Amino acid sequence: MNNDASQTMQQNALHEVVFLAPAEQVESWSDALFEAGALSVQAEDADADSPDEQALYGEPGIPAVRAGWQRTRLSVLCAADTDPIQLIALAADRLGISRPDQLQVHEVADQDWVSASQAQFEPVPIGDRLLIAPSWHPPAPGDERIHIVLDPGMAFGTGSHPTTQLCLRWLSENLLPGQCVIDYGCGSGILAIAAAKLGARPVTGIDIDPQAIISARANAQINDVQIELALTTQTPPQPAQIVVANILSNPLKVLAPLLSKLVLPNGQLVLAGLLDSQADEVAAAYPELEMHVFARLEGWACLVGRKR
Numbered sequence: 001m002n003n004d005a006s007q008t009m010q011q012n013a014l015h016e017v018v019f020l021a022p023a024e025q026v027e028s029w030s031d032a033l034f035e036a037g038a039l040s041v042q043a044e045d046a047d048a049d050s051p052d053e054q055a056l057y058g059e060p061g062i063p064a065v066r067a068g069w070q071r072t073r074l075s076v077l078c079a080a081d082t083d084p085i086q087l088i089a090l091a092a093d094r095l096g097i098s099r100p101d102q103l104q105v106h107e108v109a110d111q112d113w114v115s116a117s118q119a120q121f122e123p124v125p126i127g128d129r130l131l132i133a134p135s136w137h138p139p140a141p142g143d144e145r146i147h148i149v150l151d152p153g154m155a156f157g158t159g160s161h162p163t164t165q166l167c168l169r170w171l172s173e174n175l176l177p178g179q180c181v182i183d184y185g186c187g188s189g190i191l192a193i194a195a196a197k198l199g200a201r202p203v204t205g206i207d208i209d210p211q212a213i214i215s216a217r218a219n220a221q222i223n224d225v226q227i228e229l230a231l232t233t234q235t236p237p238q239p240a241q242i243v244v245a246n247i248l249s250n251p252l253k254v255l256a257p258l259l260s261k262l263v264l265p266n267g268q269l270v271l272a273g274l275l276d277s278q279a280d281e282v283a284a285a286y287p288e289l290e291m292h293v294f295a296r297l298e299g300w301a302c303l304v305g306r307k308r
Helices: 004-010 023-036 082-093 113-118 162-174 188-197 210-222 250-255 255-263 276-284
Strands: 014-022 040-045 070-080 106-109 125-126 130-133 145-149 181-184 201-207 226-229 240-246 263-273 291-295 300-307
Touching: 014 023, 014 082, 023 040, 023 070, 023 082, 070 082, 106 250, 113 276, 125 162, 125 255, 145 188, 162 188, 162 240, 162 263, 162 291, 162 300, 181 188, 188 240, 201 210, 201 255, 210 226, 210 250, 210 263, 255 263, 263 276, 263 291, 276 291, 276 300
Parallel strands: 130 145, 181 201, 181 240, 201 226, 240 263
Antiparallel strands: 014 070, 014 106, 040 070, 125 130, 263 300, 291 300
16 A cells, blocks of 8 residues: 555544443533534443343333443544544543543444445344345345344344344244234334234234334334234233243243233243353243243253143
8 A cells, every 4th residue: 555545544533532431421421422523423242242241121010221231331432633642532531431441442444334334244044934124135046044134123023143043033934824913022123023924913022112102013014914013011921822022030930920811821931132151030921831941052041831
């Protein structure tokens, strides 16, 4: 690369600063960083994809959704003519706190950010029957798998997380056409959509978050399936032959009486969102069902039980 090209690349490059922040400071850090001139601030769980990963969902029995995780990784993007260290120092001064001890600073070359973002989301195969893919990845000619279109959005569930994959795998291997299904904590609607595409009738999605209902409704329309959607504050639906709940261990225990009632006699309950080490404790909350571990993936477990 000649000097002129190198100088051009450096002029067009952006700066990225990465540091850790505690959960209680994430929102204030974000506000201060934008005020100091940051172009964007991204918060991620520093323990993602590990047993210490935390899922932030507003569900009964757990605290309200927070702006950050116990250990939050903040990635701050700033312009090429901005000193990234001074930007962090200015934001810290606004907050009245010390600058983080450990800062990672990178140069980020100018690029097609839309394409770069889309490249992070590849199709996710689930066994031999299902393929979860964003809209910019159309199915290959001759691919006979059931294709579910799902773009990343506000609600949880893109098919990439192990808990979602475990539930999808169970549905693809065990769901019979014509069975009625309830997806409790439906998020993006991915499990309900998969059930409908696998032949379930009727399918109901329930969530505590109005935004999730909006997202699930839009995704169902994109996938050309019919799903009944409701908030948790509404009257519970009639019991179903299959009830799926991909939430968290604590709300799964709190919701045990309700979820058990939603399962018809001889019906099945599928629970996910729990670590492998939490499986026995969650199973014990469901004495009306014969719970067992269906499968494990990357430290996560999926429980399945048939109602006596």
